[in-house]
Amino acid sequence: MSDTLVLNADGLPVSVVPLSAVSWKEAILYMYHDKCDVLEWYDDWVVHSASWETRVPAVIMLKDYLKRQTSVRFSRQNVYLRDEYRCLYCNNHLSNKTATMDHVLPLSLGGKTNWTNIVTACGPCNHKKSNKTKIKPRYAPYKPSYFELVEKRKKLPFYAIKHNSWNNWLQIE
Helix, strand or coil: CCCEEEECCCCCECCECCECEECHHHHHHHHHCCCEEEEEEEEEEEEECCCCEEEEEEEEEECCCCCCCCCCCCCHHHHHHHCCCECCCCCCECCCCCEEEEECCCHHHCCCCCCCCEEEEEHHHHHHHCCCCCCCCCCCCCCCCHHHHHHHHHCCCCCCCCCCCHHHHCCCC
């Protein structure tokens, strides 16, 4: 769905968590309204209308600086990222497909679905723990800062790269 990487006026991605990318249609609207400069194009992707045609931008840079969002949204991906894709019970490394979310204090005992009660767990540990409270995670869950999540995200590879030029802008220092 996201075909064009969006960079802020300072040359950095507007967001890394999640990665700031938009559809090709939205990118063309940015171009049409003169809100961005195109830094990279798709070589073999051209779109047409009745009166004009254009190549699809691969990377755009906004002309006006967009203030970065620094609040952290509670989501499955952000919980996995906070816990660095590790089961907080057995410490095994997990993927998006093998990771599950576990309520430290089970819902059946009044637990809530929030930052301070959810941890990343592998399927076997989640099943073994079930609705027990004696099995504890390696550390207490917490709400991470935006900057902590960004630093953890930079350590992971980007899989949804649509154009090779994105790598130039997403380099980890």
